[in-house]
Amino acid sequence: MFKTVILAVMAFNLVYDLTMRLLSVRQKKKPLPENVRDIYEEKEYARWRGYSAEKSRAGLVSTLADFVLGLLLFGTNVLSAVYYALPGGEYAKSVLLMLLYAAFLTLWSIPYEYYVTMRIEGKYGFNKTGRKTFVTDTITNFLVNSVVNLALMCFAMFMFEKMGAKFFLVLYAFIAVFMLAVNMLSMTFMRLFNKFTPLPDGSLRDRLVKMFRDAGYELSDIRVMDASRRTTKVNAFCTGLGKFKKIALYDNLVDNYTEEEIAAVFAHELAHFKHRDTAKMTAYNLFTMAALTAMIAAFALIPQISMDYGFADVNFAFAIAALTGVLLTPVMTVLQIPAAFFGRRYEYRADRMAAELGYGDAMVTVLKKLTRDNFADLNPHPVIVALEHNHPTVSARIKNIMD
Numbered sequence: 001m002f003k004t005v006i007l008a009v010m011a012f013n014l015v016y017d018l019t020m021r022l023l024s025v026r027q028k029k030k031p032l033p034e035n036v037r038d039i040y041e042e043k044e045y046a047r048w049r050g051y052s053a054e055k056s057r058a059g060l061v062s063t064l065a066d067f068v069l070g071l072l073l074f075g076t077n078v079l080s081a082v083y084y085a086l087p088g089g090e091y092a093k094s095v096l097l098m099l100l101y102a103a104f105l106t107l108w109s110i111p112y113e114y115y116v117t118m119r120i121e122g123k124y125g126f127n128k129t130g131r132k133t134f135v136t137d138t139i140t141n142f143l144v145n146s147v148v149n150l151a152l153m154c155f156a157m158f159m160f161e162k163m164g165a166k167f168f169l170v171l172y173a174f175i176a177v178f179m180l181a182v183n184m185l186s187m188t189f190m191r192l193f194n195k196f197t198p199l200p201d202g203s204l205r206d207r208l209v210k211m212f213r214d215a216g217y218e219l220s221d222i223r224v225m226d227a228s229r230r231t232t233k234v235n236a237f238c239t240g241l242g243k244f245k246k247i248a249l250y251d252n253l254v255d256n257y258t259e260e261e262i263a264a265v266f267a268h269e270l271a272h273f274k275h276r277d278t279a280k281m282t283a284y285n286l287f288t289m290a291a292l293t294a295m296i297a298a299f300a301l302i303p304q305i306s307m308d309y310g311f312a313d314v315n316f317a318f319a320i321a322a323l324t325g326v327l328l329t330p331v332m333t334v335l336q337i338p339a340a341f342f343g344r345r346y347e348y349r350a351d352r353m354a355a356e357l358g359y360g361d362a363m364v365t366v367l368k369k370l371t372r373d374n375f376a377d378l379n380p381h382p383v384i385v386a387l388e389h390n391h392p393t394v395s396a397r398i399k400n401i402m403d
């Protein structure tokens with residue numbers, strides 16, 4: 001019975017993915033909204049279309065290949081067959097199964113990743129990754145994922161043995177604390193990988209300090225981060241509890257944007273801050289994590305799920321494989337819909353606040369520049385936006401500011 005459920009979920013994932021792809025292909029034939037036609041030059045836009053068509057063809061092949069792999073792994077009892085052929089006790093077998101599974105998945109995805117990063121992105125000139133970096137990145141990802149999954153699995157196995165069902169409260173608390181700690185320490189982590197230099201005195205600094213003071217905050221620290229070593233992307237962020245705030249700007253922003261435009265970005269960020277938008281999103285993520293914990297609990301409390309796949313009892317390696325490989329996708333798809341809806345509303349509100357502070361025009365230029373720098377889609381399908389995008393389209397944002 002549970003095998004049928006898992007196969008049905010796989011079929012749902014496939015149909016959903018194919019539907020989104022179809023919508024997206026059809027949308028590309030539609031004319032662009034009036035207010036974004038000047039973002040790309042005609043030649044540049046033709047290049048964007050070529051890029052996105054190539055990426056979507058590669059994505060389609062990968063979706064179908066993943067579906068075939070899913071049928072092989074979850075349509076048969078191959079995982080339990082491998083498990084019982086492995087040496088050692090329960091823990092050794094589980095750890096080895098998990099590692100083999102992750103290694104196999106990584107190998108399976110290499111052709112696609114290589115083709116997209118090295119061929120397509122290379123051809124269109126975004127790729128800063130050399131062949132050597134590609135290899136190290138692949139290995140690093142494999143190791144990080146394996147360590148996280150193995151830690152989760154061993155913790156779950158051990159604690160479930162000791163505490164039974166009560167253990168899921170402990171697991172949830174553990175995940176929640178971990179998530180909050182990562183959130184609060186994100187600036188500290190970034191300090192490990194980047195250099196932060198104080199923004200020099202001058203009109204930009206004065207302007208930001210005044211803007212924050214008018215809103216009731218004190219800026220304790222304004223720093224510039226050397227992001228250009230890794231990326232061409234542009235970003236700015238704001239941290240700090242209570243009245244005293246710290247802000248950091250990517251050097252790409254300071255170097256390529258005018259003072260007026262940088263101030264507009266901060267007027268927008270300030271609005272997110274005032275309305276605690278980030279805190280609300282974190283709260284929602286905690287709720288999402290509860291759903292994940294509940295799913296692990298379901299595997300632990302219903303041994304029949306593992307037994308349908310040829311295991312003698314509950315198997316946590318199998319549970320994590322099935323969760324990450326099949327079951328998490330549709331749950332996240334559904335849970336992201338309300339998050340995306342509120343995310344878009346927060347963006348509109350923040351843009352309007354920037355406009356109210358007198359940065360409407362600058363914000364429009366910033367949006368256009370950002371779109372160009374990130375080579376973003378000017379006209380995604382409305383259904384895809386509603387289901388998946390936590391930012392409104394550029395066209396909708398410009399319209400929201402201008403009205």
Ligand SMILES: [Zn+2]
Binds near residue numbers: 268272346347350
């Ligand atoms: Zn925003």
